[in-house]
Every structure is written in structure tokens, then in C-alpha cells.
Amino acid sequence: MVRLMILMLLGAVIMTMVPLGVGIRDDQTREAVAKWFEKVGNEKPKLSRLHFYLQFNFTGNNASVVLVAQPNITSPTGFGEVYVFDGLLTKKPEVNSKAVGRAQGIFAYTSREENAFTEVANYVFTRGEYKGSTLQLIGYGTSEEQILEFSVVGGTGALRLARGTAFLGTLFIDADRETIEVDIFFFQY
Ligand SMILES: *[C@@H]1O[C@H](CO)[C@@H](O)[C@H](O)[C@H]1NC(C)=O
Numbered sequence: 001m002v003r004l005m006i007l008m009l010l011g012a013v014i015m016t017m018v019p020l021g022v023g024i025r026d027d028q029t030r031e032a033v034a035k036w037f038e039k040v041g042n043e044k045p046k047l048s049r050l051h052f053y054l055q056f057n058f059t060g061n062n063a064s065v066v067l068v069a070q071p072n073i074t075s076p077t078g079f080g081e082v083y084v085f086d087g088l089l090t091k092k093p094e095v096n097s098k099a100v101g102r103a104q105g106i107f108a109y110t111s112r113e114e115n116a117f118t119e120v121a122n123y124v125f126t127r128g129e130y131k132g133s134t135l136q137l138i139g140y141g142t143s144e145e146q147i148l149e150f151s152v153v154g155g156t157g158a159l160r161l162a163r164g165t166a167f168l169g170t171l172f173i174d175a176d177r178e179t180i181e182v183d184i185f186f187f188q189y
Pocket residue numbers: 060061062
């Protein structure tokens with residue numbers, strides 16, 4: 001325990017001494033961000049739309065959805081199971097079409113009565129006008145629903161303060177993989 005504390009103290013000292021290099025950018029300083037908020041406070045947000053596809057692998061070492069925890073009870077609704085995912089966002093429905101980003105998040109079966117889950121996700125864009133920006137989604141879904149409706153609760157970078165609604169519908173699914181169509185309507189500044 002003592003050794004651990006010494007290590008942690010040492011870590012803290014090293015952390016404060018080692019220059020980290022980059023720091024925050026000019027457009028992320030308190031002044032710049034305050035100015036940005038002031039500006040958008042007087043602006044009407046504009047409606048935008050993003051449309052792409054989300055690809056998941058279920059099997060092998062390239063699985064992009066994994067079960068990370070489950071309870072020690074047997075539940076017909078999967079209650080208590082927790083999954084982590086890192087899916088590829090593509091421009092077209094084909095798995096090998098151009099990648100525009102990744103959808104990374106967690107979902108868990110959160111109902112004891114039905115096959116329902118709660119999901120939180122970051123959509124991280126790696127190409128195009130939103131490269132380097134993210135959207136944050138929160139949603140509730142059941143296995144009964146054909147189209148899921150999630151909330152876009154925020155964004156970062158060029159998508160800062162984004163707010164909207166995302167629709168997700170499965171285009172293809174088998175034991176190995178799934179392709180989901182994603183259509184997002186959102187307000188942005
Ligand atoms: C996983 O995917 C990567 C690239 O997408 C590929 O190079 C690798 O061979 C794949 N591994 C398996 C086990 O399929």
C-alpha cells in the first residue's frame with residue numbers, strides 16, 4: 001500500500017515535470033471559447049443532416065461488439081448484460097466503402113420486463129468536413145423496434161453544441177455482421 005502511494009506520488013511529480021508538448025489550441029483558450037459562445041448566443045442554429053452506415057462484426061478477433069459483463073442470474077430479457085462497441089461509419093452500405101468515422105460506445109440491457117437497452121455513444125468523424133469532431137448520442141431501444149430513435153445531446157469541435165435526433169435502422173444482419181443505416185437531423189452553429 002505504502003509502496004503504491006509512493007509510486008503514485010512519484011507519478012504525480014513526473015506528470016507535473018514532463019512537458020506534454022501540445023496543450024490547448026488557440027481556438028480553445030478561455031477567451032476564444034467565450035467569444036464563440038457569445039457569437040452563437042445571438043445566432044440561430046442551422047439544421048443539418050448526416051447520413052451514413054454503421055458496420056459491425058460479431059465474430060473473431062475483429063469483433064466490433066463485445067460482451068464485457070453479465071450478471072449471475074439468468075434473465076429472459078438479458079437484463080444486466082453490458083456490451084462495448086467500436087463500429088465503422090461508412091459512406092455507402094457496402095462494408096468496404098469509404099470510412100468517415102467510428103461509433104464507439106456502450107449499451108446494456110436495462111429492463112427486467114422486456115428486451116430493452118440503454119446506449120451511449122460517441123460518433124468520431126475521421127474524414128470530411130467534420131474530421132476531428134464528435135457527436136454524443138444517448139438512446140433507448142427495444143428489440144421490437146424496426147427503427148431506433150436516439151437523441152443527439154451534444155458535439156465537439158465543428159459540432160460543438162449540436163443537438164438533434166438520430167434514426168438507426170438495420171439494413172442487413174446475420175450471425176457474422178450487421179449494417180445499420182444512420183440518419184441524423186441536428187441543429188448546429
Ligand atoms: C481484422 O481486420 C484487419 C483490417 O481490417 C485485418 O488486417 C485482419 O487480418 C483482420 N483479422 C482477423 C482475425 O480477421
